[in-house]
Amino acid sequence: MARRSRSRAESTERRFVNRVQQRLYPFLERWQLLIHGRVQGVGFRNSCSRRAQDLGITGWVRNRQDGSVEVQAEGSPNAIAELRAWCEQGPPGARVLQVLPVRLPATGDDWFEVRF
Structure with a gap:
């Protein structure tokens, strides 16, 4: 009888595809908000x-x-919801008429900037 060199659990593990997917950015959402009005x-x-x-x-x-x-x-998700609520009011002097949200895939950026 041949002697097994690997444990049975190891060989069973290799037979099946591992379906566990790891998220690159856990619990992050990315949204595009289009704010219309006097903004x-x-x-x-x-x-x-x-x-x-x-x-x-x-x-x-x-x-x-x-x-x-x-x-x-x-x-x-909570931070995005708070920012969206802020965008619906805007700063003093702004008159927001509509905020249109669109969900996007997360990119993993690590800064926030004002673009011109």
């Missing part, structure tokens, strides 16, 4: 950047040609 010329980008950094969110914010502001934010 340019009132300090929206800088205020949004400060709020995002306070919440530990990464991504960017910029003005768009059509007069709206675009935010791409990545972070925990």
Whole structure:
């Protein structure tokens, strides 16, 4: 009788595909927020950047040609929800009419910036 060199558990492990998938960025979501209304010329980008950094969110914010502001934010679901709630009000002087959210795949950025 031949002697087995490997344990039975080891050989069983190799027969099956391991279905455990590891997340690169656990519990992170990335959202694009398009904010419409009177949101340019009132300090929206800088205020949004400060709020995002306070919440530990990464991504960017910029003005768009059509007069709206675009935010791409990545972070925990709670932090993203808080930033979205802030965007629905905006800084003093802003009049937000609509916030359109779109979910995006997470990228793993580690900063928040104001883009021009």
